[in-house]
Amino acid sequence: MQRTVFKSRWLPYLLVAPQMAVTVIFFFWPALKSLQLSLYRVSPFGDRSTFVGLENFGKLVADPDYYSSVLNSFVFAGGVTVFAVLGALVLAGLVTQKIRGLAVYRTLLLWPYGIAPAVAGIIFLFIFHPAYGILPYFLSFVTAYDFNWLLKGWVAMTLVIVATAWTHLGYNIAFYIAGLLAIPASVMEAADVDGAGPIRRFTAIVFPLVSPITFYLVVLNMVFAFFESFGVIDAVTKGGPGQDTEIMVYKLYKDGFIGLNLGSSGAQSVILMAMVIGLTVLQFRFAEKKVTYR
Amino acid sequence: MPQTATTSWWPTATTLLLVAALLLVPAPALAKTDIQFWHAMTGQLGEAVNELVKQFNDSQSEYEVKPLRKGTYPETLTAAIAAYRQRQAPHIVQVFEVGTQTMMLSGAVLPVFQLMKEQEIAVDWKDFIAPVVGYYSKDGNLYSMPFNSSTPILYYNKDAFQKAGLDPSKPPQTWKQVEEYSKKLISSGATKCGFSTGWPSWVQVENMHALHDQPFASKRNGFDGLDPKLLINQEFGVKHLGQLAAWQKENVFSYGGRAGAADPKFLSGECGMYMQSSALIGGFTKGASFKWGTGQLPHHGAPYKKATSIIGGATLWVMKGKPAAENRGTARFLKFISDTNQQMWWHVTTGYLAISNSAVKNLETGYHFKKNPDQFTAFAQLTKGTATPNSQGLRLGNFVQIRDAIESELENIFAGKKSAKQGLDDAAAKSNDILKEFAAANKQ
Secondary structure, three states: OOOOOOOOOOOHHHHHHHHHHHHHHHHHHHHHHHHHHOOOOEEOOOOOEOOOOOOOHHHHHHHHHHHHHHHHHHHHHHHHHHHHHHHHHHHHHHHOOOOOOHHHHHHHHHHHOOOHHHHHHHHHHHHHHOEEEEEEHHHHHOOOOOOOOOOHHHHEEEHHHHHHHHHHHHHHHHHHHHHHHHHOOHHHHHHHHHHOOOOHHHHHHHHHHHHHHHHHHHHHHHHHHOOOHHHHHHHOOOOOOOOOOOOHHHHHHHHHHOOOHHHHHHHHHHHHHHHHHHHHHHHHHHHHHHHHOO | OOOOOOOOOOHHHHHHHHHHHHHHHHHHHHEEEEEEEEEEOHHHHHHHHHHHHHHHHHHOOEEEEEEEEEOHHHHHHHHHHHHHOOOOOOOOEEEEEEEEEHHHHOOOOOOOHHHHHHHHOOHHHHHOHHHHHHHHHHHHOOOOOOEEEEEEEEEEEEEHHHOOOOOOOOOOOOOHHHHHHHHHHOOOOOOOEEEEEHHHHHHHHHHHHHOOOOOHHHHHHHHOOOOOOOOOHEEEEEEEEHHHHHHHHHOEEOOOOOOOOOOOHHHOOEEEEEEEEEHHHHHHHHOOOOEEEEEEOOOOOOOOOOOOOOOOEEEEEEEOOOOOHHHHHHHHHHHHHHOHHHHHHHHHHHHHOOOHHHHHHHHHHHHHHHHHHHHHHHHHHHHHOOOOOOOOOOOOOHHHHHHHHHHHHHHHHHHHOHHHHHHHHHHHHHHHHHHHHHHHHOOO
8 A cells, every 4th residue: 555645744734624623623622522521410491400410321221121122232233234235245246247227237236326315214114014015015916914104113223224224225226346357357257266166266266355344244244233233213113013012223213303302312422422333343354364464 | 196086085975974874863763662572383383373473463553573483392392482582582482382381480581461550551351251360360369361272172073973873963971982883983984083182182181181070180280289189080080091992903993193293194094083272263265175074082980070181282381581662662562462453353363262252252242152153152051061170171391201201102002012000190290200300490
């Protein structure tokens, strides 16, 4: 990798300064404020705030709803990551073949990334709707099971996972296309000559060679699914039925902005941040060992 | 160097500046004072709000009310709180009924009775209808201006009734009849399900308790103290919600989601009956493709008394900290919308209740209710039953969170995951915790 060397002493800092300013103002400062808020009990209009130490955290640890939201978050993030990364790899593989209309397929695959999550949620709400959705309609020919996501938790969870993964596919596909195209054709041809079938070629050559991309996408998708998946759930299930799709981010929003309990919301956001930092550190330490960088 | 023209530029410049100054100076004196009004009304109701505001703005030249839809009721309240913390609160904010206790104890509002007293505008407080006054007053004084009050009623599909062999002019009056009619509707193929409901907690828990003279919470439903305990898991609650859960299995009742998410079930003809806010009359008149009618909410009958239902909707709150000149505009706008003529117009256009007795009387003498019997249903339900301490309304802190907790557990009950007793016990326990937290945060 080529390193850029600046002749001037202050120019690099000046160039980085705007991004640093944005990061500090929009990320670090609110995070610190959340940390402060988590130690107080605040009245909705802000006129009364009492220091309560770790009481907000204590209440969360004793709350069974909080544990179920953590579990839901893992299920949700895991589902989205698996769907979005694997699906992207498969689709990218399909789209890097020599077929007609390649550019059209690629564009169409990347488009959903531009759709707002709430819109994607509504689209899938219509697809999954128990009364007028096409999916239950077709499924009704196969089974009499009632796919009512308003009452069945696992159907609702599947709905939001699919909707979220679908929007993020485009981003992953873009990376995978670049990765797949970077594999030298000679390597693939050599393997073909040696008698490797398509599956063997994939597992022995393609997968290891795109593993840096896979690693990056898994980390990114997990963080995204933990932090930025609010839109779909708010637009579609609002955490329901019961608490079955209430992930940590959504519970945080509900308690803070609907319930106006800002102290508890702050505590939840601190815990969420610690968890995701921990997850990322773990992933870097263990998974990166398996990644083959060239 | 060649000489430039000797006419120098600065006399022209000064003249231009003076002219500009003269043109600009009178402008502030002619500008109207803006009054910011944040609300949560959409669709046909939003248009009605804009029209009402326009009527006020056109009627005088000192103030201009600027209506702004901030989102749903919770979003509007959150926006107002955030703005207040930034000292940029609007003058008037529309807050739904469950936000009442939060607003009353917030220290951020100017009670309406105080505003009118300060501005020396006479309002006939005694003219407002009792259910509305009871809900929004403290110590006999009205804190917020009633604006859009509604109550849940029963809507039914007359065409479907006809098809099922039921009398389309007779809506069911008891829950037994609801079950009977539902089964007829389903077996005749007129509809797929019997009935559904909007706002599950408001309609099926809060209003059903009030209508049957059952307490929703201790301490007179919260009016007498800051940390009451919920009583929804007593005999009546378990009986009613257990019944709904059993009916869900037979499609007699079909759960359709929270707030107004189940509206399509009725409008599409999937369900023959629907319990929702009386404020939907305007929207249904425009949007329904079949003949429909209204009736009062069904009652279980003996041994329960028939009391009245409780109001829903929202009121207008005035935020503190505005200069007296602007408060005058706010006061004049609130007086305008509570005048008999404006109330009648608002009621006829939207279906929300007219909130003063004079307005109701005028509507009666104008045969409005004879011509529009559906719009009388809500009135009858609110005023013609026996008012009891259990049917005055609810005053609970953090009510938004409480409703959310209740509706979560209702979903568990309807899905068959918990029995009615278990679900209601859990909902009551969670709500009691929320109320304890509220009392602690508002120790007076």
